[in-house]
Amino acid sequence: MESNITTATSSVTSNKPTGLKLFFRKLVQQRMLVLMSVPFVIWLFLFKYMPLWGWTTAFQKYKPARSFSEQEWVGWDQFNFLFSDERFLRVLRNTLAMSGINLILGFVTAVILALLLNELRSVIFKRVVQTVTYMPHFLSWVVAAGIIQSTLSTDGIINVLLIKLGFIDKGNEILFLGIPKDFWGILGAGTVWKEIGWNTIVYLAAIATIDPSQYEAAEMDGAGRFRRMWHITLPGIRSVIIVLLILNIGNLMQSGFEAQYLLGNGMNIDYSENIDIFVLKYGLEQSNFSLAVAGGMFKSVVSIVLLVIANNVAKRFGGSRVF
Amino acid sequence: MANSASGTAPKKLRRDSSIGDRIFDIANIVFLCLLMVASLYPFLNQLALSLNQAMDSIKGGIYIWPRHFSLENYKYVFKDNQVYQATMISFLRLIVGTVFSVFSTAIVAYTISRPDFVLRKFVTIAFVLTAYINPGIIPDFLNIRDLHLVNSFWVYIWPGLIGVFTLILVRSFIDELPESIMESARIDGAGEFKTLMSIVLPLCLPVLATIALFTAVFQWNSWIDVFLYNSSNEKLSTLQYELQKILQNSSAASSATSAFSNSQAAATMVTPLSIRATMTIVASVPMIMMYPFLQKYFVKGMTVGGVKG
Structure with missing residues (x-):
């Protein structure tokens, strides 16, 4: 079409629409679409790019x-300070450790639960388990943190069970959230509790696409339950697992903020404080904006690099989740 | 998930009942039952505490059933003007936030699904880039301050108006619609906006329901924006933030500032423990009641992009 136009108008050089002219002509033609999208691009600019x-x-x-x-420019001073600051190195360690633990725990538990749900013979029972395990996902982290706190308190159900089972004596109840080194594990377990059911959705959907005749053939050949799981179900969802794993590695710097902020306390701060909390404390409580922004900026830049790598690698493994 | 049913159907035909298989089935069911208990128990425990007489709860031993049933805790909580106000704001932000987000997302998704739209690439890239670039808490905070949104209800609505994930979700749904339908609307002389409103939106109802639910849950459960921007304005507080203040106070042991742990509370026979449990239930019940019925919409949203990957 375009070539037709150019040949037709090539003789009348003055009328030949240049790229820019064509662009504006189309812009006017599509003014309704422009009117519908540009206000939101302005919104985007105001709220996502201006910051x-x-x-x-x-x-x-x-x-x-x-x-x-009038501001005083100091070059890379803030970053130099950050990387010699013991506290920043500690929150960096905590960020990576917590997101790493959550990533691995989240994956392993969700895949196992999806496999177990898939082995159920009763569809109704399967639905019930799914609905019930989705529930904590719909709780806010405020509610979830409150629930986790009371579950782990000295008179909470975990201590009650430990006493009843004879692991500890009455009077020796464990103050779980007061033990710094246990915080990563508690956070991991809490996150699994909240998200395990929800995280199975993608795997169950992937399992549902596996050709049932494969199972029948394997059974004919005398493959048992575990062999079918190992040789058919798991390979069937392997690509989904790999893609999601890679994409989530892109989020390694995002260990979350709410859970650590809400479950953290003076006793476990050495293990619960992550970059986001560090930034918030320096920025809003001590009004040291420059240092806080430097910390946040470091996190964002590393995240961008990780996300770009992750998305490209994931694409190579057969498409990505969103983009 | 219609296909999950078909996925399990062939298994019913299998009549393998070796002893190992049976043991596995039983162990599996027992394990999953325990998992359900673990998922539900902490919540049921709070529910029981909220429905039990406060003074009696202190003695301990309340698990999933109230010992001395009482609605006093709820009466006390809702007599508090602050809680009442926060409930209103929570619902208001849920409704306004969801309506605004869904409309805005639908409009932008429609424009970037028009293959011949000149700004299509520009708009798409501008949006997708924000999924990668995160300015961070402090730059966002300074920006919101400069936009004069601190101490205002609109800080709950504007910053999260359109999410990249939901935008792509709606766009891919519109992409799947038959082009001929929109074509015929345009031949009839309908403008783009009219085509969107009268043809595209009604066809998009399933995906719009999905993103409406995601947004509603997000709006209801948010508290950081309240904490960051409106913590000095009690009129704009939400249920989640009120609960967060209670949790913060009860973990800080003694708290003269807590609205609930003063002498007045003791006089009306409520305790921090019971108030906390009651607020936990109040702050979560709307979502808990809603999700089982609307599950399929959520699941659809989670799987549309997921399995293609």
Whole structure:
């Protein structure tokens, strides 16, 4: 079509629509679509791109009272301070450890649960288990943290069970959230409790696409329950597992904020504090915006790199989840 | 999940009942029952505590059934003006936030699904990039402050108006619609906006229901925006934030500031423990009641992009 237009108008050089002219002509033609999308692009700019300007704060010794031109520029000083700061290195360690633990635990438990659900013979029972295990996903982290706190408190059900089973004596109840080194495990277990059912959805959907005749053939050949799981179900969802795993590695710097903030306390702070909490404390409580922004910016930049790598690798493994 | 049923159907034909198989089945069912108990128990425990006489609960031993049934805790909580106000704000942000988000997402998704739209690439990339770039808590905070949204209800609505995930979800749904339907609307002389409203939106109802539910859950469960931007304005507080304040206070042991742990509370026979349990239930019941009935919409949203991967 386009070539037709060009040949037709090539003789009349003055009328030949240049790229820009064509663009504006189309823009006017599609003014309704422009009107429908541009306000939201402006919204996007205001709320998602403008804040990036705040990153300049990381290279300043920011004083809220001063205007932008009056700020003192300090180069990479804030970053140099961060990486020699023991506290920042600790929150970096905590961030990576917690997201790593959550990633592995989340994956393993969800895949196992999906396999077990798939082995159920009763569809109704399967539905019931699914519905019940989805429930904690719909609780806010505020509610979930409150529930986890009371479950783990000295008179909570875990201590009651430990006493009844004879593992500890009455009077020796364990204050779980007061033990710094247990925090990563508690957070991992809490996250599994909240999300295990929900995380099975994708795997169950993938399992449902496996050709049933494969199972029949395997059974003919005398393959038992576990062999069928191992040789048919797991390979059948392997690509989904790999893609999701890679994509989630892109989120390694995002260990979440709510759970750590809500479950953290003075006793376990050395293990519960992550980059987000560090940023919030420096920024909003101590008004040291520059250092806080430097910490947050470091996190964001590493995240972008990880996400780009993860998405590209995932695409190579056969498409990605969203993009 | 219609296909999950067909996935299990052939298994019923199998009549393998070796002893190992039976043991596996029984162990599996027992394990899954325990898992259900673990999922439900902590919540049922809070429910029982909220429905038990506060003074009696202190003695301990309440598990999933109240010992001395009482609605006093709920009466006390809802007599509090602050809780009442927070409930209203929670519902208001859920409704306004969901309506605004769903409409905005649908409009943008429609424009970027028009193959000949000149700005299609630009708009799509502008949105998708934000999934990668996260300015961080403090830059966001400074930006919201500069936009004069601190201390305002709209800070609950504007920042999260359109999510990339939901946008792509709706766009891929529109992409699957037969082009001929929209074509005929345009031949009839309908403008783009009219085509969207009268033809595309009604066809998109399933996916719009899905994103409406995701947004509603997000709106109801949010508290960080309240904490960051509106913590000094009690009129804009939400249920989640009120509960968060209670939890924070009860973990800080003594708290003169807590609205509930003062002498007035003791006089009306409620305790921090019972108030906490009651607020936990109040803050979660709407979502808990809703999700079992609307599960299929959530599941659809989770699997549309997922299995293609």
